[in-house]
Amino acid sequence: MSETKTERIVHGIMAEFTSVDSLLDACRRVRDAGYTKTDAYTPFPVHGIDRALGIKPTVLPWIALAGGLSGTLIALSMQIWMNGIDYKYIISGKPFISLPAFMPVAFELTILLASFGAFFGMWALNGLPKFSNPMFTDPRFDRATDDRFFLYIDAKDERYDADGVRNLLTETGSGYINEVVEDDSPKEVPKPVFLVWGLMVAFSIVPLLCILTMRVTNSSRPRFHVFFDMDFSPAKDAQQVTSLFYDNRAMRPDVPGTVARGQLSESLDMMTGINVEELAQQNAPRAERLVRAYLQGDEQAKAEEVAEVSEQDPPADEADADAAEEGSSDEQPAQQDSADDASAEDKPAEDKPAEEKPADDQPAAEKSAEDEPGKEEPAENPPAEEKPAEDKAAEEPTPSESSPQATGNASQPSVMETTPWLKQNPLTIDADLLAAGKKQFGIYCSVCHGMDGRGNGLVNRRAQAKGFDTWVPPASLHQETLYADQYPDGKLFSTISNGIRKMPGYASQIQLRDRWAIVSYVRALQMSQNASMEMVPESRREEIEREVTQVKAELERQAEEAAKAAAEREKKSS
Structure with missing residues (x-):
């Protein structure tokens, strides 16, 4: 017979305590005795037990910090090498080495490492993994998760002495002290465990093999689908053909009248400048056309509406309209300030002597008429010449009287006259709206109508300087026919949006609210150019009168300087 001798291995000594206070007192006694390889087991966390045992701070935070710094350096180095050195590639206009763009990857890799x-450092510091602990060999240790507290001193401690440790723990008041020995159960893993592990690995490979087989083989049967509605839905990509719709287009157009959420804040009256409800009572077909044009997106109806309102006068009356505009432009010099006259550079100054020359020659003509009695008739001709000029419009028939077509149109009012326009601006008039209108007026309107609205814009000045025969001067906005009582705000808005005669429409360039802002600014401009002192608050009248006096004096001074300069030029030229 052979006897198997099992060596008994002692790992340390443990002591059992019944309360937290007795355990903490024992931990302090053991710490003061100089033992460092100790541990305590409690059924719940005990505050201050690490200090009582003398456990030093762990190095785990430093391990986590080192891992984080390593991740940051690895990420930055990887991105700098890839994007800035090895394969330079411009992304969204950023430089090759862009630290702000590299931060997301650096952050992710910092957190990961x-x-x-922290995870693997905790395993290493605690000596994990352990499949068995020698403490489990004592059945009383099972109560460590219930109502008992245990203190353990490891045999690897430098000051460990079995008798000394036992005496020390006895002095702490422990009722149970026992040696912790090695588990004498077999250390070999049972063979059935290996068999189970092998079967699990084999079965886990089966799904992978099935997937790989499906990817490289063909089958006449459809795949197995869990949710049929998602796999077999008749979905189409953009710009594809389909037989589901009559036009064979997979992309469906918007329903007529579709408006993006939050963009239908304006009414049809505001879009057109027309009182649509009143128009529906007068002309129902036109009101329906407005609905189709502005609310349903009918481009043909919109083109018809724009063409109708942009032709205020028929072609037969264009000559009459152009003549009226020319007449209004001839009156502009009398309405403009001397500052506008001075902007014509030297040309008016050179023409001035030519205009004064007939006045200088008139006394000579009269004198010659007195010396020669037979020529008294020519001396009386100047008044006779002025008379036809004054009565020319009355003696000559107007186009509307001479043209049958014009007579017929006069009997039938135009669309611009019969349309029920909005009388007032639908927006609230305030300083912000006027400022916006002034800005848009300066951008789009002043080039022709001038900053003061009198039709003396840069385009008009250049056309007159070049002497273009076909040029029609822009109308002055200060004509009485363009005031709000004769030309409603809605009509002015329609003119800005759709144009009139040779003036183009600006609906495609100026937004809806900005066009109404221009209307408000034009009304303010008209009031400012024709304002009276009664419209000024009493508290500011004295200030305004003083400024008016100063401006008039300055204008007179400029006029005198201009006259002197013209006289000097005349002397030099003579």
């Missing part, structure tokens, strides 16, 4: 350091 820091968490790896």
Whole structure:
């Protein structure tokens, strides 16, 4: 017979306590005795037990910090090498080495390696994994998760002495002290465990093999689908053909009248400048056309409406309209300030002597008429010449009287006259709206109508300087026919949007609210150019009168300087 002798291995000594206070007192006694390789087991966390045992701070935070810094350096180095050195590639206009763009990847890799350091560092410091602990060999240790507290001193401690440790623990008042020995159960893993592990690995490979087989083989049967509605829905990509719709287009157009959420804030009256409800009572077909044009997106109806309102006068009356505009432009010099006259550079100054020359020659003509009695008739001709000029419009028939077509149109009012326009601006008039209108007026309107609205814009000045025969001067906005009582705000808005005669429409360039802002600014401009002192608050009248006096004096001074300059030029030229 052979006897198997099992060596008994002692790992340390443990003591059992019944309360937290007795355990903490024992931990302090053991710490003061100089033992460092100790541990305590409690059924719940005990505050201050690490200090009582003398446990030093762990190095785990430093391990996590090292992992995080490593992740940051690895990420930055990788991106700098890839994007800035090895394969330079411009992304969204950023430089090759852009630290702000590299931060997301650096942050992710920092967190990843820091968490790896904390996790695996904790395993290494605690000596994990352990499949068995020698403490489990004592059946009384099972109560460590219930109502008992245990203190353990490891045999690897430098000051460990079995008798000394036992005496020390006895002095702490422990009722149970026992040696912790090695588990004498077999250390070999049972063979059935290996068999189960092998079967699990084999079965886990089967799904992978099935997937790989499906990817490289063909089958006449459809795949197995869990949710049929998603796999077999008749979905189409953009710009594809389909037989589901009559036009064979997979992309469906918007329903007529579709408006994006939050963009239908204006009414049809505001879009057109027309009182649509009143128009529906007068002309129902036109009201329906407005609905189709502005609310349903009918481009043909919109083109018809724009063409109708932009032709205020028929072609037969264009000559009459152009003549009226020319007449209004001839009156502009009398309405403009001397500052506008001075902007014509030297040309008016050179023409001035030519205009004064007939006045200088008139006394000579009269004198010659007195010396020669037979020529008295020519001396009386100047008044006779002025008379036809004054009565020319009365003696000559107007186009509307001479043209049958014009007579017929006069009997039938135009669309612009019969349309029920909005009388007032639908927007609230305030300083912000007027400022916006002034800005848009300066951008789009002043080039022709001038900053003061009198039709003396840069385009008109250049056309007159070049002497273009076909040029029609823009109308002055200060004509009485363009005031709000004769030309409603809605009509002015329609003119800005759709144009009139040779003036183009600006609906495609100026937004809806900005066009109404221009209307408000034009009304303010008209009031400012024709304002009276009664419209000024009493508290500011004295200030305004003083400024008016100063401006008039300045204008007179400029006029005198201009006259002197013209006289000097005349002397030099003579």
